[in-house]
Every structure is written in structure tokens, then in C-alpha cells.
Amino acid sequence: MxxxxxxxxxxxxxxxxxxxxxxxxxxxxxxxxxxxxxxxxxxxxxxxxxxxxxxxxxxxxxxxxxxxxxxxxxxxxxxxxxxxxxxxxxxxxxxxxxxxxxxxxxxxxxxxxxxxxxxxxxxxxxxxxxxxxxxxxxxxxxxxxxxxxxxxxxxxxxxxxxxxxxxxxxxxxxxxxxxxxxxxxxxxxxxxxxxxxxxxxxxxxxxxxxxxxxGVCYLEVQLSGVANHSGTTPMDLRCDAFAGLTDISASIPELIAKLGTEQSRITIGKVDLVPNHPHTIAGRATFSIIIRDTSRDVMCALRDAMQRRAEDAAERHGLTFTLTPKSWLDxxxxxxxxxxxxxxxxxxxxxxxxxxxxxxxxxxxxxxxxxxxxxxxxxxxxxxxxxxxxxxxxxxxxxxxxxxxxxxxxxxx
The missing domain is CATH 3.40.630.10 (Zn peptidases)
Structure with a gap:
């Protein structure tokens, strides 16, 4: 043949x-x-x-x-x-x-x-x-x-x-x-x-x-605050879980520029808000963070930095914070x-x-x-x-x- x-x-x-x-x-x-x-x-x-x-x-x-x-x-x-x-x-x-x-x-x-x-x-x-x-x-x-x-x-x-x-x-x-x-x-x-x-x-x-x-690092983050009326709660007295989430998300480009490479990717892909209602401040936000890079050291640095940013956002907005590692592929x-x-x-x-x-x-x-x-x-x-x-x-x-x-x-x- x-x-x-x-x-x-x-x-x-x-x-x-x-x-x-x-x-x-x-x-x-x-x-x-x-x-x-x-x-x-x-x-x-x-x-x-x-x-x-x-x-x-x-x-x-x-x-x-x-x-x-x-x-x-x-x-x-x-x-x-x-x-x-x-x-x-x-x-x-x-x-x-x-x-x-x-x-x-x-x-x-x-x-x-x-x-x-x-x-x-x-x-x-x-x-x-x-x-x-x-x-x-x-x-x-x-x-x-x-x-x-x-x-x-x-x-x-x-x-x-x-x-x-x-x-x-x-x-x-x-x-x-x-x-x-x-x-x-x-x-x-x-x-x-x-x-x-x-x-x-x-x-x-x-x-x-x-x-x-x-590689792929999959983290699950939960920010817990206080669900409250969106009209009667002043902005400076809120414990808004969604506001904490947005702070974390906004920090991603800076983290990649500082610690990442051309192959670095950080994605928040799934978000659950409780209660998910137009007139109620989010009392809890649970979301995924997926980190990818071709370097294990870079992945570890980005993971640690994301955890610090999540902790900072939780403190800034009066939230409690948990991070659960779901999986890791080198x-x-x-x-x-x-x-x-x-x-x-x-x-x-x-x-x-x-x-x-x-x-x-x-x-x-x-x-x-x-x-x-x-x-x-x-x-x-x-x-x-x-x-x-x-x-x-x-x-x-x-x-x-x-x-x-x-x-x-x-x-x-």
C-alpha cells in the first residue's frame, strides 16, 4: 500500500x-x-x-x-x-x-x-x-x-x-x-x-x-453581605455583594498586565446573585474564576493575587468571603x-x-x-x-x- x-x-x-x-x-x-x-x-x-x-x-x-x-x-x-x-x-x-x-x-x-x-x-x-x-x-x-x-x-x-x-x-x-x-x-x-x-x-x-x-485553575468565590431595600439604604451603608464582585472583575486586566503573560486568561464565567431582584441589594454573590496560562508559576501567582483582591474587596464592602478550589490542571x-x-x-x-x-x-x-x-x-x-x-x-x-x-x-x- x-x-x-x-x-x-x-x-x-x-x-x-x-x-x-x-x-x-x-x-x-x-x-x-x-x-x-x-x-x-x-x-x-x-x-x-x-x-x-x-x-x-x-x-x-x-x-x-x-x-x-x-x-x-x-x-x-x-x-x-x-x-x-x-x-x-x-x-x-x-x-x-x-x-x-x-x-x-x-x-x-x-x-x-x-x-x-x-x-x-x-x-x-x-x-x-x-x-x-x-x-x-x-x-x-x-x-x-x-x-x-x-x-x-x-x-x-x-x-x-x-x-x-x-x-x-x-x-x-x-x-x-x-x-x-x-x-x-x-x-x-x-x-x-x-x-x-x-x-x-x-x-x-x-x-x-x-x-x-x-493549565486550568477553577475557583469558586462567595461574597456574603446584607440583602436590603435598594431605595432606602444609603450607598455608604450598604454591604453589597455584587459591588464586591465588580471590584474583583475590574482588577483582572491590571493583574494580568502585572503578573501574567500573553497566554494568561482570567474569566468570571458563572455568577449567581441572591436575591436576584431589581429592587434589592445583592446579599450574596457566588461566582467562578477560571485562570489559565502555559506557566504553572504564573498560574499560581495569578491565583494568589486574585485571592488577595477578593479579600480586599470583601473588606472594603463589609462582606464575608470564602474561596473554594474546585479543580487544577497543570x-x-x-x-x-x-x-x-x-x-x-x-x-x-x-x-x-x-x-x-x-x-x-x-x-x-x-x-x-x-x-x-x-x-x-x-x-x-x-x-x-x-x-x-x-x-x-x-x-x-x-x-x-x-x-x-x-x-x-x-x-x-
């Missing part, structure tokens, strides 16, 4: 992607709702397993909901390739799902070409990558980073326990350690993903090759040898590319702690993601899928 002649079947890939996106679609918003361990998420996983089984792959689901389809030798080490199927609330059609579908299509293209890999290829659709419960449970369990203590206590932003969500989904949280993979079993991990940012589109590049991935440098393999594949395909960091977290950063890992990006139109407006043009999708396919050939020849 001449490797250069192998390519993905775009029609089959589109059918796979459309099949995944029949689950969780919202006609009202145009977004997708496959929250981790929800009914739509698990239905999608079962459908994906059925598709892989129908194509002759050896299929299984592990104790945390990761779905695998094995192609090639039944025994021995493997290269794992894929991404996730879960979404954020009202997410887009490509985030995660493209990588899982492209991985399956790559395996099918190799099968159709009578390719015999030197080691098995395992297509994976990972679970709970979007961090509903604060981490990346699927890949963290595979790499032994999901402790039972954490799984037992983790909750989502609405207070739902992870272990309860798993129980409803038919999974046993106490079996999480059984999902751990041995380094001897996994030679490499490879993931295709939309960029979720504007860099590739702006540069006119078809492919991004990630060299490192930002930044991670990805495997140089996989980046080079992708670069060679992309050059042979005649595609433009650039090396780049990833500002978003991905399973590849977690898997790097187990095995050499690589991450391939395609452009996102206008850099939009985590939104119904998320979009990538089909020619870019096929280019990315072929880059994934030919990198996989280099890893298994």
Missing part, C-alpha cells in the same frame, strides 16, 4: 458527525446539550459504540464512560486516537465530536486500504472532558489522576454530585480506578480538535500543531516527536501550518502524563467556540482529518 494515496472519506466522516449531532440538539438555540452523563450524552456514546461495532472494531466502555474501538492486533500496546463527545450547555457542533468522528474515520480508511498497523489503533470518545464537574474525568481516570476522594465529593455548578450523575448513567463511581491504563499498554495519544480561537484563520493556515497546553508541554510526525505528514500533504500553544484545555494535556501526546488544530471561523455559532469549513475539516490519518500512519508503520 502506498501511504500517500490513502485519504479519509469525507462523505462518511460527515455522516458520522451528523449522527453524533442528532443527540442533544436544541431547535430553540441551534446549540447542542450533551452535558457529561446526561441522557443525551449516554445515548450518543451508545450510538457511537454501535457504529464502531458495526464496522468490525472491538468495542468496550470503561467504568467512567470512555468508549473504545480497537483496530489491529488484539494484544499488545496501542496508539489511542480521538477526542470527546460531551458538550457545554448550548455548545457547538464540532468541539470534541469532530475529533472522535475523525479518529473513527481514520481507522476505517486504513481498514479499507488493507493497512496492517504495527500496533493496535484504539479510537476513543472520552467522557466528561468539558469539566462539568471541574476536571477531565475520562482522561484523568485513564492516567490515574482521578482520586476516589475527588470523585466522591465533586459537584457541578448546580450542586449535582458527580457520583450521583454517574449512578443515573449506569456507571459505578467506585470503579473509577479500573479505568487506569498502563504506560506499557499505550504508545501514544493523538487528538484532532477545532482551534476554538482566531489564530489559524487570521494567519491563513490550514493546520495548527500544538506544542503546549495551558499546563503541559506535548511530545516533540509527535509534533514532528504531524509536521512531516502535513508537509507531505502540501498543507500550510504553524506551531502554536493551546489556550483551551484538552485530553491531550492529561494523556501526556501517561504517554507521548499530540494535538492537531483546524481553523475555527471567527474564532468562535462553546456557542451555537461555532463553525469550521468542510475543506478545513477534511484537511485536518487527513493530517490526523497520515500522522497515525507514521506512528503505526
Amino acid at each position: 502506498k501511504h500517500a494515496t490513502v485519504s479519509v472519506d469525507g462523505t462518511r466522516l460527515k455522516s458520522l458527525l451528523d449522527g453524533v449531532n442528532q443527540f442533544g440538539f436544541s431547535p430553540e438555540t441551534g446549540g447542542y446539550n450533551r452535558l457529561a452523563f446526561s441522557e443525551s450524552d449516554m445515548a450518543c456514546r451508545n450510538w457511537f459504540m454501535e457504529k464502531m461495532q458495526a464496522e468490525g472494531l472491538d468495542v468496550r466502555m470503561d467504568p467512567v464512560g470512555n468508549v473504545f474501538g480497537r483496530f489491529g492486533p488484539a494484544d499488545g500496546p496501542c496508539v489511542i486516537v480521538g477526542s470527546h463527545l460531551d458538550t457545554v450547555a448550548d455548545g457547538g457542533a464540532f468541539d470534541g465530536s469532530l475529533g472522535a468522528c475523525a479518529a473513527l474515520e481514520a481507522a476505517l480508511a486504513l481498514r479499507d486500504a488493507n493497512y496492517a498497523p504495527s500496533c493496535a489503533i484504539e479510537v476513543v470518545a472520552t467522557s466528561e472532558e468539558e469539566g462539568r464537574f471541574g476536571g477531565m474525568l475520562g482522561s484523568q481516570a485513564m492516567t490515574g489522576q482521578a482520586s476516589l476522594d475527588w470523585v466522591n465529593s465533586a459537584r457541578d455548578s448546580d450542586g449535582v454530585l458527580l457520583k450521583e450523575a454517574m449512578r443515573v448513567a449506569g456507571l459505578d463511581w467506585a470503579r473509577v480506578p479500573e479505568a487506569r491504563r498502563s504506560p506499557q499498554d499505550v504508545k501514544a495519544f493523538l487528538e484532532l480538535h477545532i482551534e476554538q480561537g482566531p489564530v489559524l484563520e487570521r494567519a491563513g493556515c490550514a493546520i495548527g500543531i500544538a506544542e503546549e497546553v495551558s 499546563p503541559q508541554k506535548l511530545a516533540l516527536e509527535l509534533a514532528e510526525a504531524t509536521e512531516h505528514a502535513v508537509k507531505e500533504l502540501g498543507l500550510t501550518y504553524q506551531r502554536m500553544p493551546s489556550g483551551a484545555g484538552h485530553d491531550a494535556q492529561t494523556m501526556q502524563t501517561l504517554c507521548p501526546s499530540g494535538l492537531i488544530f483546524i481553523p475555527s471561523q471567527r474564532g468562535i467556540s462553546h456557542s451555537p455559532e461555532e463553525y469550521s469549513v468542510w475543506s478545513d475539516i477534511e484537511n485536518g482529518a487527513n493530517a490526523l490519518l497520515h500522522t497515525l500512519i507514521k506512528l503505526t508503520s
